[in-house]
Amino acid sequence: MKKMLKKTNGVSHTKRIMMVFDTPAEAMRICPVIQKLERIENVIPVIVISEQLETAQVMQDILALFQVKVHYTLPITADEHQNLDQLTGWALNDLTEIVKREKIVSTIVCGNTRIAFAATLSSYYNGIPVTQVKGPAIYQEDENAFLGSTSKDLIGSLAKQEMILGLEESLQTIVTRHDTLFLAEESAHKKMxxxxxxxxxxxxxxxxxxxxxxxxxxxxxxxx
Structure with a gap:
């Protein structure tokens, strides 16, 4: 198992919120929230993602766009040498270590993925309230969820509250930074x-x- 990235911020804050997400779509929804939390005095978001394989470059591009720094990366991607039991156990141990080391007071998880489920369970065991972030109803996330639609019930029963987030703020950021993000010929009208x-x-x-x-x-x- 790969070593987790260690958080280097030495500034002491009274409230640390663990933000857990797994996919580029989730990153698009939650990054504007992370930016807002960073502007609140005495609050610091602790960013946790899983190891990316197929979507690694896309994820890095989104994080760079919003200038979001990842503090911990959990290697919970299955391969021929690791089964689901091992991965879940390792994730729970790593997440519990993060919760205790960082003195987490609240956890926000995105979607119904494996890392979301592990983070919810770890936080629940440690008495940390969990908020689950979901996309609008138009996004059918169940088919891509860990354990299918069952994970929605599992996480939902442990989470204290639920929050629905769309992509409006993320798209506004992309449009605002259009000139620096995309190569475009000089024109009075630019379209994306x-x-x-x-x-x-x-x-x-x-x-x-x-x-x-x-x-x-x-x-x-x-x-x-």
Whole structure:
């Protein structure tokens, strides 16, 4: 198991909130909240994510966009040498260590993923209140959830409250920083096409490839 990133901020704060998320879509929703928490006096968010494989670069780009620093990375991605029991046990141990070391007073988890479930359970065992962040009802997250739709019931029964977040604030940040984020020719009118992608199933991956193929054709046609 890889060693976790150690938090280096030496400033003492009275309230530390553990923020746990796992996917780029979750990062898009929660990063504006993290920015707001960072501006509150005597509050410091402690950022925890899982090790990224397929979406590593996308996740890093989103975190860089919002200037969010990750304090801990948990290696709970399954492979042929690690089973689900081991990964869950390691995650619980690591998260409990974080809760105690950082003196966490509240936990915010995103979605119904494996790391969200482990963070919720660890916080519950240590008497830490949990808030679960969900996307709007239009986003069907159950099919990508840890243990399927069951995890929604498991986490929901342990979380003290629920919060619904969309992508409005994130999109506003992207539009505001359009000139520095995307290469664009000088023009009085600049347009963007935003593509929302949910899930990792083979069918959705095929759809995503088709999206990019069509977008490439559109970009080529507009340059002619």
């Amino acid at each position: 096409i935003l593509v929302d992608y949910q899930g990792k199933t083979d069918q959705k991956k095929k759809c995503l490839k088709k999206y990019f193929k069509d977008l490439n054709k559109l970009q080529t046609s507009t340059k002619k």
